[in-house]
Amino acid sequence: MTKLSVNINKFATLRNARGGNLPDILKVAKDCESFGADGITVHPRPDERHIRYQDVRDLKPLVTTEFNIEGYPSPDFMDLVLEVKPEQCTLVPDPPGVITSNTGWDTVGYQSFLKNVISTLKAAGIRVSIFLNADVSKVEGAKTAGADRIELYTGPYAEEYANARTQPQNFQLFNDYKNTAFAASDIGLEINAGHDLNLDNLRFFKLHIPQLKEVSIGHALVCDALYFGLENTIQLYKRQLQD
Numbered sequence: 001m002t003k004l005s006v007n008i009n010k011f012a013t014l015r016n017a018r019g020g021n022l023p024d025i026l027k028v029a030k031d032c033e034s035f036g037a038d039g040i041t042v043h044p045r046p047d048e049r050h051i052r053y054q055d056v057r058d059l060k061p062l063v064t065t066e067f068n069i070e071g072y073p074s075p076d077f078m079d080l081v082l083e084v085k086p087e088q089c090t091l092v093p094d095p096p097g098v099i100t101s102n103t104g105w106d107t108v109g110y111q112s113f114l115k116n117v118i119s120t121l122k123a124a125g126i127r128v129s130i131f132l133n134a135d136v137s138k139v140e141g142a143k144t145a146g147a148d149r150i151e152l153y154t155g156p157y158a159e160e161y162a163n164a165r166t167q168p169q170n171f172q173l174f175n176d177y178k179n180t181a182f183a184a185s186d187i188g189l190e191i192n193a194g195h196d197l198n199l200d201n202l203r204f205f206k207l208h209i210p211q212l213k214e215v216s217i218g219h220a221l222v223c224d225a226l227y228f229g230l231e232n233t234i235q236l237y238k239r240q241l242q243d
């Protein structure tokens, strides 16, 4: 079964809208775990518009499943991750101020930078995943940089999946995801995926990428929780991830 890591960024967005502590994201994280989440993901951004650096520190002793911290490896981010020591760190090439993540790493151009960052994280015992587009040509660079896993950036998949309902013959893009996943697993990289996954598109992805270890899902899951409740929603997502 593929693991579900719940990204709790959007709960922090709601909390920050009023400046108080509602919802309490520490309680949210604990509740997600007790409702069945296999992990908790956070993506502290430089402007701290949702998850704050202090949230990450406060979450660490409470999270009993897998803690996954995502972000661009700036000096501040690296200090935080090395202090908190999550089970997994997912490196994302986001420039500061981007609305949301929108591409994977150029593992060729950033090879020596990634190698350096990844060796530092791995020396601290942290598993490293790197955010990658569905592009076979970037897979080898992920391996030589020292990553343990890749996280397939599924934003374009989600967009194409929605269109493919009316024009399934146009769903060529999915071959790129399959080829990238198989090329990665052939050289010993494990496969995560995330971004814009939802209750419509998750099952198809899971069924066609059998190596899928873990997905991290936030935005759509939080939107669904408004209608179905958090516990039901987590169970609905988990059902999509069954073998």
Ligand SMILES: CC(=O)[C@@H](O)[C@H](O)COP(=O)(O)O
Pocket (backbone or CB within 6 Å): 007, 009, 010, 043, 045, 070, 092, 099, 100, 101, 131, 194, 195, 218
């Ligand atoms: C790497 C990735 O795809 C996620 O972290 C996603 O970008 C969520 O971040 P936001 O909640 O800031 O949009």
Ligand SMILES: NCC(=O)COP(=O)(O)O
Pocket (backbone or CB within 6 Å): 007, 041, 070, 151, 193, 194, 195, 196, 197, 216, 217, 218, 219, 220, 221
């Ligand atoms: N790594 C992807 C993630 O954590 C959540 O992305 P989204 O579901 O909020 O688009």
